[in-house]
Amino acid sequence: MQPSHRDTIAAIATAPGAGGIGIVRLSGPGSRDIGERICGRPLAARRAHHVRFHDADDEVLDDGIALFFPGPASYTGEDVVELQGHGGVAVLRALLGRCLELGARHARPGEFSERAFLEGRLDLAQAEAVADLIAAGDIRAARAARRTLEGDFSRRIDAIAEGLLAVRVHVEAAIDFADESLETLGGDGLRRRLVHLRIDLDQLMLEAERGRRLRDGLHAVIVGPPNAGKSSLLNALAGVDRAIVTDVAGTTRDLLQEVVRVDGVELTLVDTAGLRDGGDSIEREGMRRARSELDRADLAIIVLDARDVTGGTSVIADSIAGVPARLWLHNKIDLTDGEAAAVADGGTDRHLAVSALTGQGLEEVRKALAALAGGAPSSTEGSFTARTRHVDALRRSAVELAQAARHLELESLDLAAEALRAAHDTLGEITGVVRADDLLGSIFSSFCIGK
Numbered sequence: 223m224q225p226s227h228r229d230t231i232a233a234i235a236t237a238p239g240a241g242g243i244g245i246v247r248l249s250g251p252g253s254r255d256i257g258e259r260i261c262g263r264p265l266a267a268r269r270a271h272h273v274r275f276h277d278a279d280d281e282v283l284d285d286g287i288a289l290f291f292p293g294p295a296s297y298t299g300e301d302v303v304e305l306q307g308h309g310g311v312a313v314l315r316a317l318l319g320r321c322l323e324l325g326a327r328h329a330r331p332g333e334f335s336e337r338a339f340l341e342g343r344l345d346l347a348q349a350e351a352v353a354d355l356i357a358a359g360d361i362r363a364a365r366a367a368r369r370t371l372e373g374d375f376s377r378r379i380d381a382i383a384e385g386l387l388a389v390r391v392h393v394e395a396a397i398d399f400a401d402e403s404l405e406t407l408g409g410d411g412l413r414r415r416l417v418h419l420r421i422d423l424d425q426l427m428l429e430a431e432r433g434r435r436l437r438d439g440l441h442a443v444i445v446g447p448p449n450a451g452k453s454s455l456l457n458a459l460a461g462v463d464r465a466i467v468t469d470v471a472g473t474t475r476d477l478l479q480e481v482v483r484v485d486g487v488e489l490t491l492v493d494t495a496g497l498r499d500g501g502d503s504i505e506r507e508g509m510r511r512a513r514s515e516l517d518r519a520d521l522a523i524i525v526l527d528a529r530d531v532t533g534g535t536s537v538i539a540d541s542i543a544g545v546p547a548r549l550w551l552h553n554k555i556d557l558t559d560g561e562a563a564a565v566a567d568g569g570t571d572r573h574l575a576v577s578a579l580t581g582q583g584l585e586e587v588r589k590a591l592a593a594l595a596g597g598a599p600s601s602t603e604g605s606f607t608a609r610t611r612h613v614d615a616l617r618r619s620a621v622e623l624a625q626a627a628r629h630l631e632l633e634s635l636d637l638a639a640e641a642l643r644a645a646h647d648t649l650g651e652i653t654g655v656v657r658a659d660d661l662l663g664s665i666f667s668s669f670c671i672g673k
């Protein structure tokens with residue numbers, strides 16, 4: 223990329239509003255000169271200077287600390303200056319205004335991190351982790367974003383990309399010896415390496431998916447037959463009377479969303495219209511919305527009346543088939559003489575007995591939700607955050623890899639080489655080795671100003 227970013231940018235780097243300290247940050251070739259003119263003295267590298275900040279008429283705007291980080295060993299890789307003054311809006315605006323008068327340009331959102339990426343200080347997944355760290359809603363998500371920022375995720379991508387490159391080189395070389403059989407050219411070893419790459423990729427995809435849930439929170443949809451107690455459950459978990467509860471079947475028609483925190487993990491709960499055959503046109507629209515909400519669910523929480531478990535299951539079976547995980551709640555156990563239906567847990571399905579009315583069993587539900595949202599605290603040890611974009615790229619790469627294996631089986635080396643190149647490029651999208659400029663724009667524009 224052309225160094226079109228060779229101008230000097232400036233922005234208020236602290237959150238807007240009043241605060242003890244506020245920081246104006248500069249990056250680019252003019253940073254040092256602008257900083258020194260505002261401070262009225264030379265700035266030594268990586269030293270804290272207590273200075274007065276001056277305006278154009280040499281009036282004192284504020285006093286504070288000035289820091290100069292020469293490139294390339296700075297956040298952006300360019301010369302960076304930080305002016306730390308008092309955290310008032312007027313003072314910081316005046317300080318920023320003075321930087322602009324002296325030749326800096328106002329930074330776009332995320333432009334400091336974008337420069338860090340363009341200067342090779344961070345790869346794309348790491349740069350995204352900066353924003354994820356800032357936005358993290360709980361300490362587990364923050365720690366996981368930190369690991370991505372430190373390169374834990376990128377290193378795993380790079381290792382697979384390296385393995386892929388070696389296989390590509392091998393296949394491309396074999397193409398040049400078209401008259402020999404693939405076996406004599408080490409075809410067996412090639413296939414084995416491909417199998418190993420597939421295993422590594424699948425494992426990374428699982429972890430990235432977990433990392434995505436840590437970042438985005440779990441999207442859980444509450445479904446079940448009418449009157450099973452879905453809205454009562456939402457209210458009980460949210461701790462507020464959010465949804466209307468009545469004994470009339472078909473009370474809930476529209477989707478109702480509530481973000482709740484269980485054990486420090488954030489998850490989105492969506493209450494839906496009860497699923498049954500028939501119903502009026504409004505209720506049927508509600509059921510359609512419930513079903514389409516399930517398409518993007520990480521978890522289905524199926525609420526059944528414990529007194530009639532089988533009766534309620536048949537209408538919902540189809541709708542929940544594609545959801546990655548299911549939590550079955552046998553509700554209203556207060557009406558069953560403590561005789562909760564005997565049901566076994568298995569695989570991605572869990573069964574719990576509760577009463578949304580009395581609160582019995584709710585603690586178990588909270589634990590199960592926390593475990594599903596981020597894994598148990600111990601299982602998030604070492605995990606990193608990822609984004610939907612990353613998971614999607616891993617998935618596409620795995621598809622190409624499977625194609626390559628098939629072509630190799632049929633000894634179609636050209637097609638295998640093509641699929642391997644695609645798999646390799648797709649991985650490169652994650653770290654930004656391969657990139658489209660509009661992708662960069664959409665990633666960095668979601669950052670806050672000054673980062």
Ligand SMILES: Nc1nc2c(ncn2[C@@H]2O[C@H](COP(=O)(O)OP(=O)(O)OP(=O)(O)O)[C@@H](O)[C@H]2O)c(=O)[nH]1
Pocket residue numbers: 446447448449450451452453454455466467468469470471472473474475494495496497553554555556557576577578579580
């Ligand atoms: N005894 C008892 N009653 C409950 C329990 N949970 C819900 N109910 C009652 O069951 C009725 C239906 O509850 P809702 O929460 O409206 O059920 P819903 O599944 O949202 O119903 P729809 O929105 O109509 O599909 C209400 O009268 C609730 O008070 C429970 O655990 N025990």
Ligand SMILES: [K+]
Pocket residue numbers: 448449467468469470471472473474
């Ligand atoms: K109801």
Ligand SMILES: [Mg+2]
Pocket residue numbers: 452453454465466473474493494496
């Ligand atoms: Mg309801």
